[in-house]
Amino acid sequence: xxxxxxxxxxxxxxxxxxxxxxxxxxxxxxxxxxxxxxxxxxxxxxxxxxxxxxxxxxxxxxxxxxxxxxxxxxxxxxxxxxxxxxxxxxxxxxxxxxxxxxxxxxxxxxxxxxxx
Amino acid sequence: xxxxxxxxxxxxxxxxxxxxxxxxxxxxxxxxxxxxxxxxxxxxxxxxxxxxxxxxxxxxxxxxxxxxxxxxxxxxxxxxxxxxxxxxxxxxxxxxxxxxxxxxxxxxxxxxxxxxxxxxxxxxxxxxxxxxxxxxxxxxxxxxxxxxxxxxxxxxxxxxxxxxxxxxxxxxxxxxxxxxxxxxxxxxxxxxxxxxxxxxxxxxxxxxxxxxxxxxxxxxxxxxxxxxxxxxxxxxxxxxxxxxxxxxxxxxxxxxxxxxxxxxxxxxxxxxxxxxxxxxxxxxxxxxxxxxxxxxxxxxxxxxxxxxxxxxxxxxxxxxxxxxxxxxxxxxxxxxxxxxxxxxxxxxxxxxxxxxxxxxxxxxxxxxxxxxxxxxxxxxxxxxxxxxxxxxxxxxxxxxxxxxxxxxxxxxxxxxxxxxxxxxxxxxxxxxxxxxxxxxxxxxxxxxxxxxxxxxxxxxxxxxxxxxxxxxxxxxxxxxxxxxxx
Numbered sequence: 001x002x003x004x005x006x007x008x009x010x011x012x013x014x015x016x017x018x019x020x021x022x023x024x025x026x027x028x029x030x031x032x033x034x035x036x037x038x039x040x041x042x043x044x045x046x047x048x049x050x051x052x053x054x055x056x057x058x059x060x061x062x063x064x065x066x067x068x069x070x071x072x073x074x075x076x077x078x079x080x081x082x083x084x085x086x087x088x089x090x091x092x093x094x095x096x097x098x099x100x101x102x103x104x105x106x107x108x109x110x111x112x113x114x115x116x
Numbered sequence: 117x118x119x120x121x122x123x124x125x126x127x128x129x130x131x132x133x134x135x136x137x138x139x140x141x142x143x144x145x146x147x148x149x150x151x152x153x154x155x156x157x158x159x160x161x162x163x164x165x166x167x168x169x170x171x172x173x174x175x176x177x178x179x180x181x182x183x184x185x186x187x188x189x190x191x192x193x194x195x196x197x198x199x200x201x202x203x204x205x206x207x208x209x210x211x212x213x214x215x216x217x218x219x220x221x222x223x224x225x226x227x228x229x230x231x232x233x234x235x236x237x238x239x240x241x242x243x244x245x246x247x248x249x250x251x252x253x254x255x256x257x258x259x260x261x262x263x264x265x266x267x268x269x270x271x272x273x274x275x276x277x278x279x280x281x282x283x284x285x286x287x288x289x290x291x292x293x294x295x296x297x298x299x300x301x302x303x304x305x306x307x308x309x310x311x312x313x314x315x316x317x318x319x320x321x322x323x324x325x326x327x328x329x330x331x332x333x334x335x336x337x338x339x340x341x342x343x344x345x346x347x348x349x350x351x352x353x354x355x356x357x358x359x360x361x362x363x364x365x366x367x368x369x370x371x372x373x374x375x376x377x378x379x380x381x382x383x384x385x386x387x388x389x390x391x392x393x394x395x396x397x398x399x400x401x402x403x404x405x406x407x408x409x410x411x412x413x414x415x416x417x418x419x420x421x422x423x424x425x426x427x428x429x430x431x432x433x434x435x436x437x438x439x440x441x442x443x444x445x446x447x448x449x450x451x452x453x454x455x456x457x458x459x460x461x462x463x464x465x466x467x468x469x470x471x472x473x474x475x476x477x478x479x480x481x482x483x484x485x486x487x488x489x490x491x492x493x494x495x496x497x498x499x500x501x502x503x504x505x506x507x508x509x510x511x512x513x514x515x516x517x518x519x520x521x522x523x524x525x526x527x528x529x530x531x532x533x534x535x536x537x538x539x540x541x542x543x544x545x546x547x548x549x550x551x552x553x554x555x556x557x558x559x560x561x562x563x564x565x566x567x568x569x570x571x572x573x574x575x576x577x578x579x580x581x582x583x584x585x586x587x588x589x590x591x592x593x594x595x596x597x598x599x600x601x602x
Contacts, residue, residue, distance in 0.1 A: 034484065035477060036461075037484065038479075039439075039442070039461050040476065042465055046473070050473070054474075054477060057535070061491070063420070063421060064424050064428075064495065112456070113454075
């Protein structure tokens with residue numbers, strides 16, 4: 001992860017100063033960390049495939065760097081309206097029928113792995 | 117009965133007693149049983165429930181208590197949308213055996229108008245894909261040519277209309293998932309303005325982009341169905357309190373003097389546009405001119421950045437939205453004995469499909485601390501520029517015309533291992549999602565291989581009636597024969 005952060009930093013600096021397009025690269029360490037953050041158990045083959053896929057996609061999205069956005073505000077909402085807030089009241093209880101969708105449903109509760 | 121192919125024909129036949137809802141529903145179920153094995157539109161057909169709804173509808177009609185144009189019409193629903201008591205799987209193994217415990221607002225709206233919910237339709241898993249091949253259950257094929265993709269992610273919704281396995285269907289559109297399959301199957305598909313239709317009860321993919329849309333054979337069918345589902349809903353905080361017109365009443369308006377824009381950026385040489393698609397759009401434009409529309413070239417200077425911005429924003433939102441699938445509350449579990457973290461990781465790693473995992477990884481990457489500004493915030497700024505481009509364009513024109521997809525339906529398997537190529541196929545549909553605008557795809561003609569070509573019209577926010585009307589007038593003058601596949 002740290003190596004990738006350093007690479008991205010270096011990549012941006014080189015790009016800005018020298019206008020050189022370096023190919024985006026992600027280390028195996030980085031893709032493993034991302035998979036861990038995303039709570040995905042992936043095989044080595046999967047990690048290698050996704051590493052290549054992400055590099056391809058990240059190389060493609062570099063096109064965004066061609067536009068100076070230093071004076072642009074990031075978008076908040078596409079349709080400029082106030083968000084609606086409903087009254088915080090229970091309308092329909094779905095309770096047990098919803099709990100039943102868990103594979104761990106037992107006695108109107110959901111069984112989870114041991115914590116303590 | 118054999119001449120009833122479209123929603124409007126079915127509605128009129130019911131009104132004048134030429135058929136019954138039971139007859140229409142039976143016809144759909146029989147066709148599904150006889151031909152859907154070869155296509156793969158439906159994941160589940162609610163035979164008993166649909167027949168009961170049809171019997172109730174016929175009873176209402178008998179006592180002059182019809183609930184309107186949709187009463188008794190069999191409608192198919194994309195598997196992203198919650199229908200009480202029916203499976204809700206989003207075509208994913210991670211939601212296998214999940215039964216919806218309530219109706220989405222769009223389903224409640226349809227039921228209140230008497231529509232018959234016939235079953236759940238196949239799709240790309242969680243709406244991620246453009247070919248119908250990312251379903252964890254079965255591939256959906258294009259009824260026009262079974263070796264081709266029907267498009268996606270609302271693959272089953274589009275294919276069911278093309279094969280006459282429902283009279284109307286609901287889909288969802290995050291980056292073109294209604295309009296692109298409509299183009300590939302020779303059907304009509306509309307994505308309304310962001311906020312026009314409630315998303316309550318719809319499985320979230322990318323919440324700032326998702327909208328429910330509809331499919332039909334003809335523009336008037338889509339107009340009827342959209343009128344049936346649209347409207348404010350206090351259970352969706354992004355739903356907007358603006359009255360919904362009856363879209364059918366505003367069809368057939370003269371389009372003389374209506375200003376239509378062609379984005380000049382779409383004619384650039386670096387846009388890989390199939391010459392047959394280009395010719396088809398040019399033909400549609402010349403037909404609009406004969407109807408009195410004024411056609412101008414306009415500029416959307418940042419639109420070429422849409423696909424890149426979209427894949428950062430949508431995957432970021434997806435990685436967050438799909439965090440809820442943890443093996444605790446939904447579906448099957450893997451790795452329970454290894455503790456919480458093992459359960460999460462094994463369940464998600466084994467039960468999400470390849471494309472879903474790819475997008476979760478990309479989303480997690482662009483949201484990670486070292487990348488947040490350079491990717492996510494950058495993409496949100498580009499999105500601001502794209503929204504401004506459209507706002508400026510709509511001061512000059514009333515609607516924008518362009519292809520729906522750069523190509524015709526490609527062979528199944530052609531792009532499944534090349535994600536970037538698959539993503540680039542959405543180049544013309546994604547901008548309307550980024551800007552929250554309504555867009556419609558209608559059949560504009562056929563290629564030499566007899567594959568449908570889609571024409572897209574994009575309108576100002578909440579001006580669905582305008583693009584529906586232009587699309588309807590264009591449909592009438594083009595006289596495209598998109599009769600359902602026999």
